[in-house]
Amino acid sequence: MENGVKTNTYHWELSAGGKIFTATATAFRPSGPVIVGQLVATRVSGSNDFAGEWKDTSFLQPPPD
Numbered sequence: 001m002e003n004g005v006k007t008n009t010y011h012w013e014l015s016a017g018g019k020i021f022t023a024t025a026t027a028f029r030p031s032g033p034v035i036v037g038q039l040v041a042t043r044v045s046g047s048n049d050f051a052g053e054w055k056d057t058s059f060l061q062p063p064p065d
Helices: none
Strands: 008-014 020-027 035-045 053-060
Touching: none
Parallel strands: none
Antiparallel strands: 008 020, 020 035, 035 053
């Protein structure tokens, strides 16, 4: 929040098996479209929760205006 206005949201999600991590970021611009970016990663090491090493398999973001 900035000056009482929502500017960003972030959502982290771990797959049921704990092998796929998805992070979604949403930016709310005061005079423009909402921008959404998403990162999907696979687990390289570690076994619990979000801790461990991850490999970025994709980063999705809409093209610029």
